[in-house]
Amino acid sequence: MEYVIVTGMSGAGKSTALKIMEDIGYFCVDNFPIPLLEKFVEFADSGETQFQRIAFGMDIRNGEALQQLSGIIQNLRARGNCVQILFMDASDEVLVKRYKETRRAHPLAGTDRVEKGIELERKQVKFLKEMADYIIDTSQLLTRELNAAIGDIFLGHQEYDNIYLTILSFGFKYGIPADADLVFDVRFLPNPYYLEELRPKTGNDPEIQQFVMNSPEAGEFLDKLEDMVRFLIPNYIKEGKNRLVIAIGCTGGKHRSVTLTNALYERLKKNQKYGLRVEHRDIDKDAKRGK
Structure with missing residues (x-):
């Protein structure tokens, strides 16, 4: 059984990445509750489901529970589970532009500027970027190029350097x-x-x-x-x-x-x-x- 945690910066393309992974055969769950991850993996490993590859979207929407993710992933790996982390990133300038174009509020900005929300988020997800098996920067990527990159990693099973x-x-x-x-x-x-x-x-x-x-x-x-x-x-x-x-x-x-x-x-x-x-x-x- 393969498990992939899709995480990263808000606006960097996590939802698009999950859609691409669904197209190549992953069962995808977005905004999955982190405290339930170990129980879900235990259930999936029991053979009660037909899925062989599962991707979870997890990010700052999980609130304080996000900080538990590091320990949970380490526990799962220690038990022999194949758990990989895909971190979606983009430059601050690109993220600000995307938020302005969509007129959405950053989940951590509140009444403050988008830039402030991005700054806070970078601090909160820094540990995930450091743990990541793969980092994709979408600042200059077209969707078809992102599709190709994800296919190379997870479908082609190629060794992939994070650049x-x-x-x-x-x-x-x-x-x-x-x-x-x-x-x-x-x-x-x-x-x-x-x-x-x-x-x-x-x-x-x-x-x-x-x-x-x-x-x-x-x-x-x-x-x-x-x-x-x-x-x-x-x-x-x-x-x-x-x-x-x-x-x-x-x-x-x-x-x-x-x-x-x-x-x-x-x-x-x-x-x-x-x-x-x-x-x-x-x-x-x-x-x-x-x-």
């Missing part, structure tokens, strides 16, 4: 992405923009990819970048980082940066043990401006 990488292309003339952790400048590479037949195309097109990667410097840069990123990932994980944005920029964010971003993504997705997505921030901006 989610976004590889992002951008144009320097539109500004450096504010959330970038690492920024790389590929403006030293030959620019397809100056060839009229290539100008309308993007780094998603084979002609641009071939032009850019025909430069010896492009391949050497990609080798060194991949090596550095693979070195950094386990060290970031060791320091508790669960989200990493790698930004690769050229002048307009359409040709060279897109090509290198795609190439790095293709290399990193081989034997990956972490969440991974690619995004091209500025790829269409020149077209929209009539250039």
Whole structure:
């Protein structure tokens, strides 16, 4: 029997995660009363139910009982039960934005600001994040990407490191992405923009990819970048980082940066043990401006 505790920050996507887990075959119970967990597991282990995989949604809605969860999980594991913790997280800025968009009140905010409720919640669930087997940061995730990440963990049974990488292309003339952790400048590479037949195309097109990667410097840069990123990932994980944005920029964010971003993504997705997505921030901006 497999048990998963789905927990984390309010607004980070716990309800969506439970729906995804239900779709892949878990029996899901949201807002399950923590004091009943051991009794429920005992009942499920007795063979009185046909369910083989069960997910429980547990969070600050349990009030003071939330603090009992650590001891209960330790007891269950000591008795040989397979209990895993999936912690859903997002940045404070994203959580505030989501609350404002839905016009919902944070459960701990009361009459205070949403920011205050988020601050209090982080303190209360900190022990669960530290205990978590898996942490998914949904700050930049689309639902289909969250679906893929949960499938990789619980359906694919893959070993999974608690970090989610976004590889992002951008144009320097539109500004450096504010959330970038690492920024790389590929403006030293030959620019397809100056060839009229290539100008309308993007780094998603084979002609641009071939032009850019025909430069010896492009391949050497990609080798060194991949090596550095693979070195950094386990060290970031060791320091508790669960989200990493790698930004690769050229002048307009359409040709060279897109090509290198795609190439790095293709290399990193081989034997990956972490969440991974690619995004091209500025790829269409020149077209929209009539250039």
